[in-house]
């Protein structure tokens with residue numbers, strides 16, 4: 001019978017055999033899957049694994065630092081943090097079309113990752129393997145035949161990278177479901193806040209900033225989003241909800257603050273229940289939670305003076321706004 005401990009033992013053993021004294025890299029996203037995959041491979045081969053975590057400029061508040069703290073300081077993984085904020089925001093300047101934003105971020109990610117991988121090769125010798133946190137549902141999804149008309153949004157991952165760099169894949173989680181991955185992470189001693197993280201899209205806050213992505217707008221949304229998530233956690237709802245986040249709308253409206261007229265952005269709050277992201281229901285958040293979010297956002301985030309709540313389910317809405 002399946003237990004996390006047995007799975008870990010067997011996988012560690014087989015990774016050691018597979019890899020020998022080869023060098024392995026892994027792209028971290030901050031999410032559960034890549035973090036557990038990396039930690040498992042680290043358990044097997046230690047310093048032969050180098051993880052790369054790219055700051056694409058559209059991460060959440062403190063995320064670039066906290067992911068590194070969790071995995072490097074607490075678990076001992078070897079992580080190269082690459083702050084490519086300026087590069088990504090430079091490419092995104094002036095771009096408003098959602099699919100274009102996604103493509104830019106996906107392509108830029110591959111470019112940055114590849115450069116880092118080559119740099120690692122120069123320092124520590126040939127890289128042979130790439131770890132990916134592919135789960136069983138991802139395997140099924142990529143096998144199902146889908147016409148182009150069914151691609152509603154292009155999803156961002158490191159596709160194309162293994163072939164280009166001639167890397168062989170290690171996918172230690174490809175027979176597992178999410179709940180099994182969490183159990184393995186727990187057994188590996190990973191922090192709960194890593195294991196219970198709500199999903200976050202690859203293109204990050206860029207698909208939650210409607211219109212052009214600028215450094216100022218990212219900063220505004222990071223603050224608003226941080227308030228939404230903290231209030232959800234304070235209400236004890238974080239682990240009961242699939243996703244909760246803020247969206248920055250390029251809509252300016254008039255408000256009043258003290259005796260001053262304001263003219264500032266609108267922020268939407270989105271909170272949904274879902275099993276797998278394919279369908280979703282909006283969550284009837286308690287009014288006092290919504291009230292706390294709204295009060296805090298308009299008071300603490302200079303630049304946002306209006307908060308609205310998204311009551312659209314999927315379908316017909318999607319979870320993300322872009």
Ligand code: XMP
Pocket residue numbers: 153154155156157199200201202203243277278314317318319320321322
């Ligand atoms: P949508 O907006 O399509 O989102 O209803 C469904 C789920 O997928 C997440 N999502 C992404 N995840 N890369 C990802 O890794 C992406 O490009 C991406 N786009 C959406 C979204 O957060 C939701 O959980």
